[in-house]
Amino acid sequence: MNTRQELEPLLDADLLERSLEKALHKGGEFAEIFVEDRKGMSAVLDDGRVEELTSGRSRGAGIRVIVGETTGFAHTADLTARGIEAAVESAAAAARSGNRDNTSVKLGVENKNSSTVQMLPSMVEKSEKVALLTQANEIARSQKGEIAQVSVGYGDSRRRIQVANTDGLLASDDQIRTSFSVSCVAAGDTGLQTGRESVGHTIGFELFDEIDVEEIARKASQRAVTKLGAVPAPSGEMTVVVGPGGGGVLFHEACGHGLEADLVGKSASVFAGRRGEMVADSMVTLIDDGTMSGEWGCYAIDDEGHPAQRNVLIDKGELTDYMWDYLRARKEGRPSSGNGRRQSYEHLPMVRMTNTYLEAGSSTPDEIISSTEYGVYVAQLGGGQVNTATGDFVFGMTEAYLIENGELTSPIRDGNLIGNGPQALLDIDAIANDFAMGSPGTCGKDGQGVPVGDGTPTLRVGRLTVGGTAA
Amino acid sequence: MSELLEICEQIVSKAADNEQIEAVAVYSRETEVRAYEGEIESLTAAESHGVGIRVVKDGRQGFAHAGTFTSEDLVETLSEARDNLKFATPDEFCGITNSDGIKPAALDVYNDELGKVSTEEKVAMALELERCTREKDSRIIGVESADYSDSISESAVVTNTGIYASSKETGCSLTTYSLAEENGETQTGFGYSIGRRLDDLNIEKAAVDAVDRATRMLGATKPPSGRFTVVLDPWVSAQFLGIVGGTLNAESVQKGRSLFAGRQGEEVAHPSINLVDDPTNPESFTATSTDGEGLATRRNVLIENGRLNQFVHNSYTARKDGTSSTGSAIRGYSSTPGVGVQALAVTPGELSPEDLISQVSDGVLVQGVSGLHSGVNPVSGDFSTGAEGLRIRDGQLAEPVREFTIASTIQKMLSDVNGIGNDLQWLPMRAAGVTLVIGELTVSGA
Numbered sequence: 001m002n003t004r005q006e007l008e009p010l011l012d013a014d015l016l017e018r019s020l021e022k023a024l025h026k027g028g029e030f031a032e033i034f035v036e037d038r039k040g041m042s043a044v045l046d047d048g049r050v051e052e053l054t055s056g057r058s059r060g061a062g063i064r065v066i067v068g069e070t071t072g073f074a075h076t077a078d079l080t081a082r083g084i085e086a087a088v089e090s091a092a093a094a095a096r097s098g099n100r101d102n103t104s105v106k107l108g109v110e111n112k113n114s115s116t117v118q119m120l121p122s123m124v125e126k127s128e129k130v131a132l133l134t135q136a137n138e139i140a141r142s143q144k145g146e147i148a149q150v151s152v153g154y155g156d157s158r159r160r161i162q163v164a165n166t167d168g169l170l171a172s173d174d175q176i177r178t179s180f181s182v183s184c185v186a187a188g189d190t191g192l193q194t195g196r197e198s199v200g201h202t203i204g205f206e207l208f209d210e211i212d213v214e215e216i217a218r219k220a221s222q223r224a225v226t227k228l229g230a231v232p233a234p235s236g237e238m239t240v241v242v243g244p245g246g247g248g249v250l251f252h253e254a255c256g257h258g259l260e261a262d263l264v265g266k267s268a269s270v271f272a273g274r275r276g277e278m279v280a281d282s283m284v285t286l287i288d289d290g291t292m293s294g295e296w297g298c299y300a301i302d303d304e305g306h307p308a309q310r311n312v313l314i315d316k317g318e319l320t321d322y323m324w325d326y327l328r329a330r331k332e333g334r335p336s337s338g339n340g341r342r343q344s345y346e347h348l349p350m351v352r353m354t355n356t357y358l359e360a361g362s363s364t365p366d367e368i369i370s371s372t373e374y375g376v377y378v379a380q381l382g383g384g385q386v387n388t389a390t391g392d393f394v395f396g397m398t399e400a401y402l403i404e405n406g407e408l409t410s411p412i413r414d415g416n417l418i419g420n421g422p423q424a425l426l427d428i429d430a431i432a433n434d435f436a437m438g439s440p441g442t443c444g445k446d447g448q449g450v451p452v453g454d455g456t457p458t459l460r461v462g463r464l465t466v467g468g469t470a471a
Numbered sequence: 472m473s474e475l476l477e478i479c480e481q482i483v484s485k486a487a488d489n490e491q492i493e494a495v496a497v498y499s500r501e502t503e504v505r506a507y508e509g510e511i512e513s514l515t516a517a518e519s520h521g522v523g524i525r526v527v528k529d530g531r532q533g534f535a536h537a538g539t540f541t542s543e544d545l546v547e548t549l550s551e552a553r554d555n556l557k558f559a560t561p562d563e564f565c566g567i568t569n570s571d572g573i574k575p576a577a578l579d580v581y582n583d584e585l586g587k588v589s590t591e592e593k594v595a596m597a598l599e600l601e602r603c604t605r606e607k608d609s610r611i612i613g614v615e616s617a618d619y620s621d622s623i624s625e626s627a628v629v630t631n632t633g634i635y636a637s638s639k640e641t642g643c644s645l646t647t648y649s650l651a652e653e654n655g656e657t658q659t660g661f662g663y664s665i666g667r668r669l670d671d672l673n674i675e676k677a678a679v680d681a682v683d684r685a686t687r688m689l690g691a692t693k694p695p696s697g698r699f700t701v702v703l704d705p706w707v708s709a710q711f712l713g714i715v716g717g718t719l720n721a722e723s724v725q726k727g728r729s730l731f732a733g734r735q736g737e738e739v740a741h742p743s744i745n746l747v748d749d750p751t752n753p754e755s756f757t758a759t760s761t762d763g764e765g766l767a768t769r770r771n772v773l774i775e776n777g778r779l780n781q782f783v784h785n786s787y788t789a790r791k792d793g794t795s796s797t798g799s800a801i802r803g804y805s806s807t808p809g810v811g812v813q814a815l816a817v818t819p820g821e822l823s824p825e826d827l828i829s830q831v832s833d834g835v836l837v838q839g840v841s842g843l844h845s846g847v848n849p850v851s852g853d854f855s856t857g858a859e860g861l862r863i864r865d866g867q868l869a870e871p872v873r874e875f876t877i878a879s880t881i882q883k884m885l886s887d888v889n890g891i892g893n894d895l896q897w898l899p900m901r902a903a904g905v906t907l908v909i910g911e912l913t914v915s916g917a
Contacts, residue, residue, distance in 0.1 A: 052807060053533060057537045071512065074515070093516075095514070126558050192851050346517060346519060389650055389657045392857065396844075418874055418876050467857070
C-alpha cells in the first residue's frame, strides 16, 4: 500500500500570513501558529474480552505572541479564519502591548515532510487489529505458571502538524505511531505479581511484520510468573548493573532533564554552567537523536517547525551542550537543536528529549556481571522521576535479580532506586557492547506528556541506593 | 451549560431501536499566568471542549470521542462508536445505566464571580506570589515557577436510558516552586493555595510553605539505612491514600488485580483507620454532585475501624456483582467510565502534627516523595518511593535528609499506622492529606 499521497495543508499559507501579520500589528515581536490534526484509535482486551474499541479525533491551533519576556498563548478548535483571528486577538492581548506599524510577514517555502509509513493504520480493518489482541491473550494465558489475568492493548495515532512563524518559517509533518502492549497478573502463594511488555514505533501497521505479538505475550507472562518467586529487594547502597534497552530511563532522569535549556536557564539544574567539563568517565557518550527513523521519539520537525537533530550531549565524558527549543535559542542567538515539543495544540512548547541513548562500550555483558561480587541486576525499568535542581532521581525496577558472586540469582520484588545525577554519571564504571533500544515511553514535564525513546547497552553503576525492604 | 445538554440530547435522539446511547460533553475555560523575575513569563487563555459517545447494542460496547462540536464531527463520532461496537466481545453485564432515583446533592462548588475577574487582577496575583516567594529569605536565589491558574468547567451526560445530568465547577490555585541555595548546594520547595474563588487564595501561605520546604532541606545528607518510625506529612499521605483508593475499586477486584479481593469484612488496617470517599463534601477540591455516568455521587465508607467495608462501583461492576453503583464512575470525555474514588479522606485524629512528632524518639518526617508511578506496584502491594525530609530525634525535628527511599507494602503500611493527625487538608487531587505516623518503614540510604 503506498500512502505517500499529496495531502492538503491544514491551513493555507495566505491565512497563516495574514493572521501572523495581525499578531504583529497588535504589538507582537514574534508570533507563531501551530496547527494540529490528530486521529487515533485504540483497542483493549481485558479479562478475556475485547472490551472496547475507541476512536478519537481532535484538531485545532495554538497561537503564541511574544513581547519582551512575555508569551501570550491562546488556542482554538475552530480552524476557520474567524476562529484563528479570535485566538490571535486573545494571545496578543495576553502579551499586552501597543500597536506596531511594520508588520509584514512573508512565509518561506514550506518544509513539507510526509510520512514514510508503508501501511497507514487507518486503512487496516479493525478486525485485523482485534485479531492481534486475541492472539496475544491466548499465548499469554497458555504459558505455564499461574497467569490469572491478561490485558492487551493496541494503539495507533496519526498527528499532522503545521507551523508558521513571523520569522518566515513554514513547515509541516505527518507523524504516525503504532504500539502494542501486554500486561499479565500471576497469582501464587506469595500473592499477586505483574509483568508487562510493550513495543511502539513511529511507523504504521507494518510494525506487526517486524515484531511478533506472541513473543511480547510470552515475555510479559514469564516476567509475572518469575516474580512469584521474588525475594524482597535489598536496602541500601550497592553496585547496580542495568541490562540493555530500558537503561536509557536512567540517563533520561539522571542527566537528560537536567540538560534541558529551559531548566538550565532558570538555574534549576545541577548541570547549569558545566558545559565543557568532564562529567563522566571517557567511556560515556550520550546522545539525544530525534532523527532515529522509526523510533518512538522521532519526527521530521519539532513542534516549533525546526528539523529534528542528532545532538551529542556528553562526548567521551565531556558535557558538550544542552538541548534547546527555539524560544530559548533565539534569546541566546544560537540555532534551536530541534527539541521544542508540546503535547498538543492546547499546550506551549518547551525543551523536551526525543530518543536518548548511551553509545555502546567495549566490555561484554558477561564480563560486567561476572566481575560484580554483589549487587542488583535490573532487567526492566519502570519509569522514573528527577528533581533537576538537586539532581536526585529515582527509577523503578519491574524485573530485577540479585547478583551474588558474579552470577544472577534470585528475582527481586519491585521497587525504586535512588541516586544523584552528577554522582551517578561519575560512578559508571563499565559499558558493554550490546546496545539496544528500550520500550516506548511517555515523558511527563510540567503536566505535558510526549512520546520518547531511550536505549543503552548493559552498564554498571558502582554505587546506587536500592530501595527495598530486606535487611 | 444548556448548550452541552442540547448537544448531548441531539446525539442521543439518533438512537435506533435496541440501541443504548450515552453522550458526555465537557467545556472548560482556563487561565494560567506564570511569573518569572518580576515579569509575566506566559499568559494562557484557553477554551477546550469535547464530546464522547458510547453506544451499546446486544451486549457490545463501542466508543468514540472528538475535540470539536461541529455537526460533521458529531455525526462521524457517532458512526465510529457504532462501528467500533461490532468488534467487542458480547457481555451480559454491558450497558448504559438507568437512573437510580437518587437526587444529586446540591453542592456549592461553582462561583460565578471567578469568571468576572479581570486578567490584570490574575496577573497581579502571580507577580505578587513570585515577589513574595523571592523576598521571604535571603537564601532564595530564584523562583522556578510561580503560577496563578483558574478553571471554569461544565459537563453534561445524557442517555436514552433516563440519565439527564449536568454539573459545573470553578477552581483556582496558586503554585510556587522556590530554589534555595547555600554553600553551592541547591534545594527546592513548593507551596500552593487552592479555592473556588479568588478570596480563598492565600499568597502568603503558598510563599511561606515554598520557602520553608526549600530552606529547611539545605545541608541535607543521606540518612543511614534501617527501620524507622516514619511520619508522612499531609501532602505525602494524600498520595499514599490515593494509591490505597486505587486498590479498592470493584473493577480491580473483579479482574483479580486488587490485593484486597475477597477480604471484605476483614481487618485490613489499624483499627484507628476510617477511610471515606465522599464527593458530596464541598470542602473537597474534587467534589462533584454527579459521577461519570450521570448518577448522584454519595458518601461511601470503604474502611471502618480498620475493617474493609466495601468497594466502590460504577454501574457495570455493580451489575456484575449484583449490587448498586456507588456513584463512582470516573472519566473524561475521551474515555469510557472507569471506577474509582473521587474524594477520599481518612477521618482525622485528635493530636496535632507537633504532638505526634513529639512521641517519636528516632524517626523521619517525610515531606516529599518521588517515583510513585515507578516504584509502587498496586497489584502486588510493593511500595518503594524516593523521599526527602527531616530526621526526628527525641520528639524534635532535627537535621534534613535526602536521597533515600522508604519501603514497605501497602498492606503492612495500613496496619502499621499508629497515629493520625488532626490536620486534614484538601489538596488538588482525589484524596485529602493528614499527618500519618507509620510505626515501621524501611529507610534505604547510605
